[in-house]
Amino acid sequence: QVQLVESGGGLVQAGGSLRLSCTASGIIFSNNAMAWYRQTPGKQRELVAAISVGGSTNYADSVKGRFTISRDNAKNTVYLQMNSLKPEDTAVYYCNRPGGGWYYAWGQGTQVTVSS
DSSP: OOEEEEEOOEEEETTOOEEEEEEEESSOGGGOOEEEEEEOTTSOOEEEEEEOTTOOEEEOTTTTTTEEEEEEGGGTEEEEEEOSOOGGGOEEEEEEOOOSSOOOOOOOOEEEEEEO
């Protein structure tokens, strides 16, 4: 059974930083590209950043230069370092596969709130 557990969210002032973690179980983590998504009420979940099996990364234009995705295969964990946070980054953040038509079961997500 696949399980994705996100953590690290919280309340931070604009300009601050947070580091999110997502630990996966039930999959061969090193064989999976991974991604971070975020969702706000009434909006579709959007892809924020993705990292390939080999470590190549891609970012949404809205977070380029501020967010960094990384992975630790030994810990089955993908990270999202978020710097220079803005109020518009406020959302629930989730990790999963970077699309391709199917996803693992979504975790509970972690809430990030950026105050102005």
